[in-house]
Amino acid sequence: MEKKLLEIFNTVLTNRSKEAIKGLTPNMHLRNDIGFDSLDLAELTVRIEAEFDIDIFEDGIINTVNEVFDKLER
Amino acid sequence: MSDKYFYIDCQRGLKVEFNKLIDDVNESSTYSKYCLTHDYYQIFKNIIVSLLIDKPIYLLDYDFSTEEINQLTGIDIKNQSLQSIAIKEVNNIDDLIKRIKKVQKWRVFLFTSGTTGVPKKISHNFSSITRMVKVTEKHANDVWGFAYNPTHMAGMQVFFQALLNKNTIVRLFGLSKDEIIKSIANEKVTHISATPTFYRLLLPVEQQITSVKRVTSGGEKLDVNIANKLRVAFVNAKILNVYASTEAGTIFASEGEIFSINQIHENLIKIVNEELYIKADLLGNSDNYKLEGDWYATGDLVEIISESPLKFRFSSRKNEMINVGGYKVNPYEVEDALLSIESISNALVYSKKNSVLGNIVCADIVCDNKSLSIPEISKILRTKIQEFKIPRIINFVTKVEQTRTGKKIRK
Numbered sequence: 215m216e217k218k219l220l221e222i223f224n225t226v227l228t229n230r231s232k233e234a235i236k237g238l239t240p241n242m243h244l245r246n247d248i249g250f251d252s253l254d255l256a257e258l259t260v261r262i263e264a265e266f267d268i269d270i271f272e273d274g275i276i277n278t279v280n281e282v283f284d285k286l287e288r
Numbered sequence: 289m290s291d292k293y294f295y296i297d298c299q300r301g302l303k304v305e306f307n308k309l310i311d312d313v314n315e316s317s318t319y320s321k322y323c324l325t326h327d328y329y330q331i332f333k334n335i336i337v338s339l340l341i342d343k344p345i346y347l348l349d350y351d352f353s354t355e356e357i358n359q360l361t362g363i364d365i366k367n368q369s370l371q372s373i374a375i376k377e378v379n380n381i382d383d384l385i386k387r388i389k390k391v392q393k394w395r396v397f398l399f400t401s402g403t404t405g406v407p408k409k410i411s412h413n414f415s416s417i418t419r420m421v422k423v424t425e426k427h428a429n430d431v432w433g434f435a436y437n438p439t440h441m442a443g444m445q446v447f448f449q450a451l452l453n454k455n456t457i458v459r460l461f462g463l464s465k466d467e468i469i470k471s472i473a474n475e476k477v478t479h480i481s482a483t484p485t486f487y488r489l490l491l492p493v494e495q496q497i498t499s500v501k502r503v504t505s506g507g508e509k510l511d512v513n514i515a516n517k518l519r520v521a522f523v524n525a526k527i528l529n530v531y532a533s534t535e536a537g538t539i540f541a542s543e544g545e546i547f548s549i550n551q552i553h554e555n556l557i558k559i560v561n562e563e564l565y566i567k568a569d570l571l572g573n574s575d576n577y578k579l580e581g582d583w584y585a586t587g588d589l590v591e592i593i594s595e596s597p598l599k600f601r602f603s604s605r606k607n608e609m610i611n612v613g614g615y616k617v618n619p620y621e622v623e624d625a626l627l628s629i630e631s632i633s634n635a636l637v638y639s640k641k642n643s644v645l646g647n648i649v650c651a652d653i654v655c656d657n658k659s660l661s662i663p664e665i666s667k668i669l670r671t672k673i674q675e676f677k678i679p680r681i682i683n684f685v686t687k688v689e690q691t692r693t694g695k696k697i698r699k
Contacts (some may be wrong), residue, residue: 253675
């Protein structure tokens with residue numbers, strides 16, 4: 215799952231001409247560390263939902279990679 | 289008044305007192321009618337200067353490309369000329385307000401996504417843009433959380449509501465969630481007006497926010513889920529839902545999703561075939577309006593709850609504009625931008641529901657150049673249209689589905 219998520223994160227980043235990241239760690243902040251803005255988060259949720267069938271922002275905004283893992287493992 | 293702040297921006301470490309604003313205005317020696325800057329304080333100052341010299345001002349989005357600006361205004365923004373001006377010295381904020389209220393020729397020009405192609409130009413004079421501003425003693429100590437883009441209609445309305453009441457403006461737009469919460473708490477913000485998307489990105493908040501007395505939502509449909517969460521987060525606030533447009537500004541408000549029209553407004557709106565019409569008198573100026581007699585068809589569809597008194601709720605849009613976090617995107621404009629790329633022979637732009645921004649822009653494209661990548665397409669689009677209009681999901685397809693009459697099928 216982590217490998218697939220990293221791939222999705224990097225698709226969103228590179229589509230915006232932002233630099234790809236090498237790996238995901240649980241405490242990474244989606245905005246502050248990875249550099250996602252609201253447009254990126256909107257795209258991220260669509261791509262994650264297409265892959266895992268879960269809308270990670272359905273109940274409000276989450277902030278860290280760990281929270282994404284939590285949503286997907288639930 | 290001497291120690292009261294006009295503008296606070298935690299990201300830029302800026303705290304500008306009213307006296308400093310007056311000094312900066314008095315020291316202004318040049319003017320350009322085209323305002324293009326990402327610095328909100330400069331935008332506000334430029335508007336005030338234009339008011340004092342009673343000359344028009346065009347508010348341009350900072351992410352407009354040079355090409356777009358040229359298309360919209362006919363000018364080359366990089367080589368625009370500045371005009372020398374001499375402002376008769378402003379003594380204090382009361383003097384400033386007194387003088388700006390006397391303007392006669394001043395107009396502000398804003399750009400909004402048009403229904404037929406490129407953004408359309410809308411202009412307002414002082415009285416139309418301040419129509420909903422309420423200046424009373426009661427508002428003297430309001431502190432405004434500024435949560436809109438300052439170059440758009442809603443931002444302008446908040447700016448004038450705050451300025452004319454001599455209220456402090458605290459920047460919230462474009463900040464991170466932590467910065468927003470900190471700014472609201474530190475500066476004891478009492479009023480926030482924003483889009484549901486702004487609130488969606490702010491929620492949930494870890495601790496209740498007590499200073500805010502009024503939370504206004506507009507620009508998109510406020511869903512019940514967000515409204516309920518807002519009530520929990522802003523424990524002392526009245527939650528208000530407003531219907532507003534760039535064409536007319538704020539028209540009416542409700543406390544829930546059902547709008548109740550009072551007698552004063554009854555003759556200013558009508559509903560025909562479920563579509564909301566507003567009286568032409570309420571509109572700013574533009575060549576792009578298609579009026580039906582004295583009425584302007586808003587394209588917003590409503591569901592009538594009761595006829596007398598008139599109560600309704602918004603159901604959907606009649607036209608195909610995509611609302612991305614309160615910003616309207618015209619799919620035809622995006623398709624034009626895609627089709628201007630040589631190897632793209634056909635394109636269909638459509639919206640997909642989204643839990644972050646309400647809707648997201650998607651595109652199916654027929655592309656003859658197999659080596660053209662999505663990042664490359666996005667990069668080209670960035671030179672042609674604003675970031676929020678760029679499709680976030682692009683699919684390569686062999687053909688765009690069409691109806692039998694040759695029209696594209698929108699999803």
